[in-house]
Amino acid sequence: MVYKDTFLFFKKAKIVLVTNEQIYVVDRRKKVVKKRNKIDELLGITKSLYTDSKNFILHFSSRADEELFCDYRNELVGILKRRYFEITQGNLKIFGVSTRSLKDFLTSERDQLRRISKIPSNDYRLWEEDIVKEQRRSAGGSIVQQNDEDDLDYYDDFVIIERLDIKKYNEPKKLEEEEKIKDSGESQLLIQKPGSENQSLKLEDFKIKKVIDKGSFGKVFLVVNKKNKKLYAMKRINKDILIDKNQIQNTKNEKDILFQANHPFVLSMDYIFQNQYRLYFFLKYVRGGNLYDHLFANKRFPEATVKFYAAQIAVALGYLHANKIVHRDLKPENVLVDEDGYLYLADFGLSKFLQGPQDQTHSFCGTAEYLAPEILDMKGHGFTVDWWTFGILVYEMSTGRPPFMHKNHHQLGMLIRNSPIVYPDPIKHKIHMSDLLKDLINKLLDRDPHKRLGSKDDINDIINHPFFKDVDFEKLQKKEIIPLYKPPQNLFTIKDEELQVLFEDPELKDITEEDNNDEIPVDKRLLIDQNKNKFEGFDS
Known part of the structure; x- marks a missing residue:
């Protein structure tokens, strides 16, 4: 498959040719192959998080990096990570940075001679880009203490592997260069489970105690209903992430399952709220953790x-x-x-x-x-x-x-x-x-x-x-x-002594106050506004 690529910095055209095994960078004018590498020699790909950016870096194990500008950036990255997985059965690391320029992450020939690598750290890793999900036990701070048995094709003996302390959640990435504004969107109750209380509930009727989980699409908070003192796990989902990761339909499926669930061993949900930029799932609060x-x-x-x-x-x-x-x-x-x-x-x-x-x-x-x-x-x-x-x-x-x-x-x-x-x-x-x-x-x-x-x-x-x-x-x-x-x-995610004084806790926050602390960048808001029709199915 061939992708034409205009290398803007150097004012000359290139063609990136991807075959089953190789990546070729061809000088279009001279009609010669300038660089060639095997796909499994890729260490990773770095791209700008700006939605209109077309630049990305191919990081190689055996030579200097290659920065490219391509109208088909996402398609090319998708092909490379899929083919990399087919060859190695492993994820090609995809990194996202919050700058338009990628020069700070480009390993030059001179850097390579000096044994300097500028590939981003795992703090910039876009885990959601992985073809197969990796637990933190086997990625970036492995929970596994590898033994000599790892060199064997198959296990011939049982090996006890100690569980090590790990960092469970990704730190949210900072988008330092993007302008941010306050979240002023009025919330509405989209749907509630039949038989649940308070038909006239508003998002403002809940107070936040603390964050109890962090995921790919947002945070999970322990919240309390001020009217009936009931506790919920509120899953706050940023719509822009669902759009970027093509997860709107999967989230609708999750909503349908949680509302449909009526079983003693299956988690259920009572309410969904939304405002212009976020969805809020109010789930049964399960106190003992995972x-x-x-x-x-x-x-x-x-x-x-x-x-x-x-x-x-x-x-x-x-x-x-x-x-x-x-x-x-x-x-x-x-x-x-x-x-x-x-x-x-x-x-x-x-x-x-x-x-x-x-x-x-x-x-x-x-x-x-x-x-x-x-x-x-x-x-x-x-x-x-x-x-x-x-x-x-x-x-x-x-x-x-x-x-x-x-x-x-x-x-x-x-x-x-x-x-x-x-x-x-x-x-x-x-x-x-x-x-x-x-x-x-x-x-x-x-x-x-x-x-x-x-x-x-x-x-x-x-x-x-x-x-x-x-x-x-x-x-x-x-x-x-x-x-x-x-x-x-x-x-427990909340101890008995905390529970006893929970409702008198002066540090309980309004949801809108917490939202304003986690502002959504302007370009992401524009993205949501352009795709607002895709969220219409959440109220049914």
């Missing part, structure tokens, strides 16, 4: 706790499947733990509605260590992909690590496709797993989705497995079983 933090604190769970948690998650997935929803991103970070020890399945940003059990989708999405073989091979996938990730999660809860891990994504893909499942030795590793638990995992991690446990009768296949024979699922769904693990206060 399952990953509890797994981190405990290293692994006893088998009885694994069974209790696995039963809830399985039932939640079965409920989604019965409503024609495939989750596609099950992992400990997306499971919430309530203060009573019960779970809620959350985060439906990658979820998709399917027509039925035989329907398939071909999107490439998920988290690296949890990807099913059929997603890696892009053969199409359906509901059974959730039972694969369920098997990975059950293994991780039992051992403290996923079954397939590698610092190299190509090797990780090979492990997922071909490696046997290795279990810990009860004497050597002091981790006991019953034969029934291993059998459940083995059948969930069948690489043939048509033979995988859950492929014939979905949730009924799971709950009828002998591992769950002593679980009373009726009592479980009524929450009549006393949990074996009660979350400790230090992992």
Whole structure:
């Protein structure tokens, strides 16, 4: 595929030619190849965050960087990162900087001779550009202590991997050069769940206590309803990010799922508000934090706790499947733990509605260590992909690590496709797993989705497995079983002493005050105004 490129700084034309393996930079006038590199020699791509910018830098491992100006910048970057992934099974790092000029990030030939690299740090990494989502455990501050076994093609022994303290969230990028103005858009209640209180609620009826999470599209706040004193997790979503990342339809899907949800183990939502530039999702507040933090604190769970948690998650997935929803991103970070020890399945940003059990989708999405073989091979996938990730999660809860891990994504893909499942030795590793638990995992991690446990009768296949024979699922769904693990206060997003004085807290903020502290740049507001019709479906 050929893209014509005008190199504005040097007043001469170039052609960028991308083949299956190579990138050629051709001098159009002299009709000679000036530079040639293999695609897998790319270290990353840096681009300006200005929406009208056409410049970007190709960072190479073996030579100086190349800055280009191209009308088809986004298309070219998309082709390169896709082909890079096909070759290496890893993400091509895409960096975004808030300046129009990229000269501070361009490694010259002289820099290279002096062994100076100007490639941006991971603080500038655009994680949302990744083809496959990376957890922070395997990117930028790895949670994995790599061992000699990483050099093997396949695991032949179980290795205990300690969970290290990591920085969980990206710091929001600073757009220093962009003019900002105050958010004065009046908010409106778009939709509320049937049976929820206060038909005349306004955004101003809520007060913010604190930030409890940060994600790709905005922040999550703990807020309190001043009228009835009810707590919510308010997910504030910037519309410009949804437009930039083409995530409007996915967010509509998430909205539909959260409003539709009526299940004891599935997170739900009561209200959606919007103003001109933001959406506000008011979700059920789950006080105990996410399952990953509890797994981190405990290293692994006893088998009885694994069974209790696995039963809830399985039932939640079965409920989604019965409503024609495939989750596609099950992992400990997306499971919430309530203060009573019960779970809620959350985060439906990658979820998709399917027509039925035989329907398939071909999107490439998920988290690296949890990807099913059929997603890696892009053969199409359906509901059974959730039972694969369920098997990975059950293994991780039992051992403290996923079954397939590698610092190299190509090797990780090979492990997922071909490696046997290795279990810990009860004497050597002091981790006991019953034969029934291993059998459940083995059948969930069948690489043939048509033979995988859950492929014939979905949730009924799971709950009828002998591992769950002593679980009373009726009592479980009524929450009549006393949990074996009660979350400790230090992992709660708000402690008891804070809760007691919450409503008298003088530091509670108005939502509009917080919005004005996180102003949206002018060019982003213009982008939203130009695409406002795309948000009309959020009120139905």
